[in-house]
Amino acid sequence: MKISIPKGTKDILPGEIEKYKYIQKVYANLLENFGFKQIRFPVFEHTELFQRGVGDTTDIVQKEMYTFKDKAGRSITLRPEGTASVVRSYIENGMSSYPQPIKLYYDITAYRYENVQKGRYREFNQLGAEVLGSDSPNADVEILNMLNYFFSKLGVQGLKLHVNSIGCKVCRTKYNEMLKEFFADKLDNMCEDCKQRYIKNPMRLIDCKQEKCSVISKDAPMLIDNLCDSCKEHFENVIRGLDEMNTPYIINKRIVRGLDYYVRTVFEFIAEGIGAQDTVCAGGRYDGLVEELGGTDTPGIGFAMGLERLISTLEKSGFVLPYEKNPVIFIAYIGEKAYKVARKIANELRINGIYCEIDINDRSLKAQLKFADKKNALYNVVLGENEIDTNKAIIKNMSTQEIKEVSIDSITKRIIENKI
RNA sequence: GUGGGUAUAGCUCAGUUGGUUAGAGCGCUAGGUUGUGGCCCUAGAGGCCAAGGGUUCGAAUCCCUUUAUUCACCCCA
Incomplete structure (x- = not known):
């Protein structure tokens, strides 16, 4: 019996690896100019970190984690993303006593047990970064501005920044009630998933892609129009900053991120023509996460980008990435x-x-x-x-x-x- | 979890209404008279035709099952 590679994984061979190395190098250089330092953390963590950090209700935690018991019977999980680990490390290493804010970047593989398709693998490479200890909209603007520069420096075409604000706990509680009110008498005409969402996470009713649902939700109230005063001010400052820095963006009221920890600013860089999985880079603010994981109340914002998707987009842009070195x-x-x-x-x-x-x-x-x-x-x-x-x-x-x-x-x- | 496509050499693929030793191109190796590559020519290596079962005198080809892979839904990077 021939032994083959596990589903959803791939060998990155000479001829392909150079693309990864090139992008990683450009990324590291740029991030360091913006004051970020690299961090490495384990491929596996205690399962509880992700349950609490990423959120128990998310698809990632409910059905996509590589979880196993180690020999001492502890539940261990291969990291499905990087933010939870960085925050764990921030708390564990007492980084709150370092000069603030803390800026960290990483270059990792991540693991999700999902059905494979174009642009989605079970093991994939992510470049990410986190800023901890700043609730200022300036942090949001700096990150978006940096990413915009990064993509243009690489020569990526057809990548658009979509931004939104999903408010804080206060405005979201109020908003969820508004949504429930709006959908209450329309639910019978909506899909099964939406009926579940109505109970568990009404905000997600908005971005259902099923035709019958999106027709109904078209007229639903949008969170961005119902932000509390401080969230509203924060978002306006972010938008103003983007304008001042000439960073192009689209306000996309339907961006609702799938991870529980996000508040206020959320964003995605969306590509054209690389398949159904077209979000190359995504992130947002997570002001409650450090506290949720046992640290002192510390605001944070970060992002992650999929290297495989970024490479697809670059190749779609006709960019020729560096190839193998030739002998002199x-x-x-x-x-x-x-x-x-x-x-x-x-x-x-x-x-x-x-x-x-x-x-x-x-x-x-x-x-x-x-x-x-x-x-x-x-x-x-x-x-x-x-x-x-x-x-x-x-x-x-x-x-x-x-x-x-x-x-x-x-x-x-x-x-x-x-x-x- | 749901639905569709695909599976023949390292790669890209042919293979007729079922009929003898299974094919091409590319790639690989070695040669084409003693020491300069690319182009060309010759030869060689390399296949349990994804696996298992069935129909048949006979199966890469028809049927069933399994597995792998891929695309899409859900969701995500």
């Missing part, structure tokens, strides 16, 4: 004696930071040069008895066909100094 020089040889010299030169180049290829399978000259061609080597040099005896060899530029005779002793120096 291929050193071919004929015979044992020449190999020993060639090997020393190759080693010298390699420890001096030059990507150099040499055959180790004792193959014919023709096979060696074919290999050099396939690897797109910039130069090649052939060493045989004659060359060793006369200390002269020919370096050839494989694309221009240019050749140059040089002394074997000088090859290393010439390549390193780029003087050929």
Whole structure:
């Protein structure tokens, strides 16, 4: 029986991995300019962290977690996202005594047990960041502005920022009552899911995609029109800040995030044409989460983006991501004696930071040069008895066909100094 | 959890109304007279035709079951 890769996972091979590395590098550099420091946290945590952090009523916790018992019988879960872990770490390491606010970014894999489709995997890569200890709308604006710059720097096209405010506990309680009132006599004409939502989370009635439901909910009151004074002021400041920073956005009253911890500002960067799963990046404010997880009342805001979705979007934009590195020089040889010299030169180049290829399978000259061609080597040099005896060899530029005779002793120096 | 598509070589795919040793292109390996690659030519390796069962003289092909995979719904990055 052949062993195959588990469902929803994939190998990232040479040719593909370079895209990940490139994006991760651009991301890390930019985030650090904005004052973020990297954090790493475990792939698995106590299940309770996600139950409390992400929320017991969410789909993620109810049906999508990779949960198992360890040998001591503790319930362990593979992280389905990063925010809960960062907040746990913030509390556990006493980061509230660091200069505030705390800005952290991360680069992780995450795990969700879901049915696979385009843009959705069971193991996927996320780039994320969190700002803890600021309830200022300036934090919201800074993050959105940074993300907007990040995507434009990468050359992403067709990605739009949708923002909304879903209020705080106070305005949401009031709003849920308004919604219940509005839907009370219309519920009979709505789908089964919506009947459940009516009881458990009325806010989600708004973003049901079923036609019969969306027709009804079209005229429902919107939370953004019913915010309390302080939430309203916060949102207005965010919008003003975006305008002042020339960050384009769309106010999308229907954005209601699926994680329990969000309050006030929520947002998504939505792509066109990459399949049904088109949210490349999403996030929002979570002012109650630190307290919920046992810390002192600390506001927070963060986001996560799906690297696989981002790469799809980039490729849709026609952007050519960096490919494998090509060797600077291929050193071919004929015979044992020449190999020993060639090997020393190759080693010298390699420890001096030059990507150099040499055959180790004792193959014919023709096979060696074919290999050099396939690897797109910039130069090649052939060493045989004659060359060793006369200390002269020919370096050839494989694309221009240019050749140059040089002394074997000088090859290393010439390549390193780029003087050929 | 629900519904649809697909499954033949490493990859992309042919394979007739069921009929002998299962095919192509690309890729891989080795050669094309002693030491310069790409183009071209030749040869080779590589398949339990996803698995199991059934129909039949005979199944890659028809039927059933299972598995994998993929797309979509729900929801999410």
